Amino acid sequence: MSSSFSNIGTSTKRVDARGKTTGETRFLTDLQVDNMLHAAPVYSKVPYGHLLGIDISKAEKDPQFVGFFSAVDIPGENQVGVILEDQPLLANDIVRFVGDSVGIMVAQSDEAAQRLAELVEVNIEPFKPVFTIDASRDATENFIHDSNLACKHQVNRGDIETAFLSADHIIEARFETPFQEHYYLEPQGCIARTTSEGGIYVIGSIQCPFYVQKAISKALDIPFSKIKVEQAPTGGAFGGKEDIPSEVCTRAALATLLLKQPVKMVYNRMVDVQLTSKRHPFQMHYKVGVSKAGKLLAAEVQLEENAGAYATLSSVVSYRSAMQAMGPYVIDNIAVESHSYYTNSPPTGAFRGFGSPQAAFGHERMMDVIAAELKMNPVELRFKNVVKVDTKTLTGHHLTSSVGAEETLRTAAEASGWQNQTPSNDPRWKTGYGVSLIHYGNCLGAAGWFMDGSGVKIKLHRDGSISVAFGLVEMGQGALTVVAQMTAEALGVEPSRITVLPTDTEQVPDSGPAVASRNVVMTGNAIRDAANKMLRILKEAAAELMQCDLNEIKLENGTVTNIRNSETLTFSDLTNYLYLSNRPMDVLGWWHVPELEYDAENGVGEAYFTYSYATHVAKVSIDNLTGQVKVDKIWASHDIGKAINPAGLEAQIEGGTAQGIGWALTENFKMNAGMVLSDNLTTYLLPTAMDVGEIESILVEDPEPEGPWGAKGIGEPAIIPTAAAIANAISHAVGKSVDHIPVTPEEVLELLDE
């Protein structure tokens, strides 16, 4: 692999920066179409019960009332569960959480739709609800679905019983992590309309347009070919727009199909918080056997997740948390069980990290508990056990390349001055340092291999400009910019030639979901596939035009050179010749993840095709007086294989870290009897710039041979280690073990008082 690229590795201004900062970009609330109606959801205010009837008589008297639709109006299958078929599009018998939608109110204005939705009387016979993992697991009757167990995954490798017998220390601990609300800036929303072909067009704030297409097809009984789903510019998603838009868009599509008029539905913030998915709360029990020297010998890990009322993506979250449950450490004897339990809370589902931040909280707090027990430096304990090339992961995946875990640990420790920590002398402030080391399996892994392919379409124009359509999406993470960079690099042209198109389901093959930090790897490889095909055509034409051999053509920075005689052409000359010589100028690219050897029953084998690694070191100051935790600095070292856009990558790291800080310290998600209390920014405290402190990004580039230009994913690794690093730092500062988050000032004071 060449070490010098024209575009890859160059910090590049986001191509969508101007529109998003000036307000030119039109988000869903800015969009209006002619003759448009407005919709709002009608939902259960009861956490669990039997739906007896819906009375719309008050609403339908209103002059702004247009229509109300419920389960009986669904022409297809009343089912919107993305993996398990456990979730009706509109509840028609049992309601399972406060927010379970029973209908959709359509009115002339958004205001009226919301007001009339509130006038609907939903008659429900209440059942006794279940809110905790313990109550759900232990229930013997009144199951929320056929059973209260939504799904489970496990790893069983080696022989833990024997290994525990040989351990010098056996250490146990329990940890808990809470709900987290995505709090994307832009709430859920879409506009649906019918098409001339008797189909449905939807534009929405969407992370996975192909999921929405499938959901509409199923519920409305319309073939995929008659459904076009386009992603509007999307104001944040973080997993919260992975499956939820399937509900939102399909409900709006139902209304538009029945009314033959465009229907817009945008959730207000309170509705959005009540109705949509959250990060799974985890209860974790770790039992680890180690040698005196600090070698991990055996681990038994129990992870239990609160899945909420419907499974949504729980099974994949559960899979990922199991596969990564003991972190990037060599441990040959391990038993992991990960169970997701239904409760009568809003469903929990996809959220940046996808079970990894929770598992990381478990294994990284555990490593510090072990280090404390062994009186060993936490960094040293990690060095002793970290995976390297030619070792195996906890699932027995034999690693052969791109294992930068140790290097992230080394660089983060060095940068943070780990060996020279100076405790605070200030009597009011305590200082603490915490370290956290993680791995993150890229893309969908063995559980989702069958849908782990992605495509692009590259279109050359005769003026030398280039359009690229890709199957994943820009949702704030900087995808458009890296897609432009990668296309430029692959074709040997300047990035200024490239326009990346909005994603829609017609342009490109179903590319799977825009999740799992897939974009750079999947789209990058698909771009390389397309570019290789196109370069053959380009070079053939250039050779014809320059009357030389194909191999004498070099294409770089938009200049075509005959290397024999140094004659040159511009790229635009060449594309114009392509056009005039009747050559095809569009090309499709496709890439899918290599097949994985994985034994699902035992959870053993290649859980993912490659892993990103990261170490965060947090330095915190704790105010003895108020209990406030100040994050002074986080050193965030990430092995991403190869940085495509270092500026964007650092922004991802900073964003993820900030979100991790919020989860660890300020975001206190509260419910009462299934009703979300912290449903706005005055009660749900996102960290502000003042709370985040300094973040130093460190990029470790250990290239992945299967990654485009060596790159691996960064979207999720950015958040995964943060909370554990902070909790470790607080534990260090106060000398007590922090076993759950968020660590509120009140709890810090309690810890200090103990």
Added chain:
Amino acid sequence: MSSSFSNIGTSTKRVDARGKTTGETRFLTDLQVDNMLHAAPVYSKVPYGHLLGIDISKAEKDPQFVGFFSAVDIPGENQVGVILEDQPLLANDIVRFVGDSVGIMVAQSDEAAQRLAELVEVNIEPFKPVFTIDASRDATENFIHDSNLACKHQVNRGDIETAFLSADHIIEARFETPFQEHYYLEPQGCIARTTSEGGIYVIGSIQCPFYVQKAISKALDIPFSKIKVEQAPTGGAFGGKEDIPSEVCTRAALATLLLKQPVKMVYNRMVDVQLTSKRHPFQMHYKVGVSKAGKLLAAEVQLEENAGAYATLSSVVSYRSAMQAMGPYVIDNIAVESHSYYTNSPPTGAFRGFGSPQAAFGHERMMDVIAAELKMNPVELRFKNVVKVDTKTLTGHHLTSSVGAEETLRTAAEASGWQNQTPSNDPRWKTGYGVSLIHYGNCLGAAGWFMDGSGVKIKLHRDGSISVAFGLVEMGQGALTVVAQMTAEALGVEPSRITVLPTDTEQVPDSGPAVASRNVVMTGNAIRDAANKMLRILKEAAAELMQCDLNEIKLENGTVTNIRNSETLTFSDLTNYLYLSNRPMDVLGWWHVPELEYDAENGVGEAYFTYSYATHVAKVSIDNLTGQVKVDKIWASHDIGKAINPAGLEAQIEGGTAQGIGWALTENFKMNAGMVLSDNLTTYLLPTAMDVGEIESILVEDPEPEGPWGAKGIGEPAIIPTAAAIANAISHAVGKSVDHIPVTPEEVLELLDE
């Protein structure tokens, strides 16, 4: 080639029939977008002059006034000529016809835009205008452009001087054909808006979206990649929406670019008729030498065209008329000159047939003049000279297959009872029969070979439905239906699985213009290319799934069969497996016309890659009292290689024939000093159902090896022979030679009086 197909050759209901008959299809006037402004053109009322200034002071006082833009506001090149660079987007110095646009008025409503456009004072110093071909040709100064000759083409083959010496008869005649107005039901119109990417999106009533993209790029100085042009459902075009939408859309795009608001511009009928292109009037002089036995020995043909104020597509019209000037007859000594002259009339350009109906009027009237001179049956004269396999066309193109000319002549003559004509006994009514035989070069021919490639994109969905995007358009001709049929045939599935997408410039490669009866041939072959690629993937997957050999898989009517053991799968099972096995499910197809051997200087060689042939026989009755011509019946026999959708094909023949009847008899296009007088349906008489009479379509299938399933084009051949057949029938009835059209009742009375 197999003789039995599942879909090809089956009369199929138009897929767009429902929407277009119920009103569900939304044409441009039905479309509104949010925040939309309205525009109207401001144009010269003087046919020729020097633009001194534009005074908008009256208009800009109006509260509904938004903006006015003229040539000075154009950021790129002020040039919209599609072939020659002779036409400004907005005139800034010389105006050359009544209708030459000098600006665009933008207002809050359509009514206001039109009203305010009329308030603008366009100050012009008038020049002496030129309206006739003779005056233009003979002018020695005050040329409309650098010269009054817009373009010319010629054929010089054999030795006409010697051949004329050997002729028994040398016969000369002159013919004239008039303007024809397209009178598409839906006038020109579009909506333009800016995009988030800083580009332009246009949706319009458009025949050639890629032309519009190019025009906007040039005038607005925006790369192709940032311009998306989508075709709205289009209410007729007939060539009139080939290049004119480039003007209309680029002007609207200019306004939207400057105002950053969507702009809609729809011409009212009077504006449309005054500003847009017409069919070229022709003056023709034929001199033909024949033997006593009726063998054509030599021809000298002069064609002169009134190009109007700008060349638009004149050079291609002129090319085609020259290449076909003496019809589908063997004639080895020929000299053709075709000259297009500028005048101060509205530009003439593309119109169904593209110079062919005019040339056909010339050569087919000439054949009857020759027959009369030789006292020979006109059909017999044609049989003696018609091209067959292994003969050459007038340009010397050696024909090797698919030459159904003779068969169309035979079948039309037989069906019409040509040999048993019975003259009318009614003293008030005279009966006449006329025959006309033509050939039509398919696709763009040697003059446009470089842009004669087209593409499709086929997308399989996992539910077994299929989307097809194609680069040409549906404009009323039935393209969507044949595209669906051909895709079904090529993939071995039922047509019900297929949705054909609206055409836009992002979906498919630049596929050239939707003209020259190209769709079936170009798109059909591109579909076959795409399907062949996809079938390989499908069969591979099926073989894997059914555990058999690739060659044992048969795909027919949506059923996948292992022919070894007759096991079956549905097509949907297979597409679902494709999806689950991570295979690409989108595929691009491309086809371009074979290279042509053609000597442009002498007009000799393969002018087109293949030809459609047709014979029309017309039976007319003539009212001695009123001069009215009643078309009793037209027998229309067409060699189309292979009928894809016989029902649609007959509809094309009927539509083309009706349009030919209008041109021959009722459509009397009148101007006064460059101002169109016949600018609405009360003065410009389209033939009604009462005027058209009976049409009997006869399909001759002489398969073209390069055509998809043997097919050739039909769109234009349908109109080409009609007028000549009618004129021949009138000549026959009245015993006088009709040398021009339209043959109005007044002129019939004159002929009868002579």
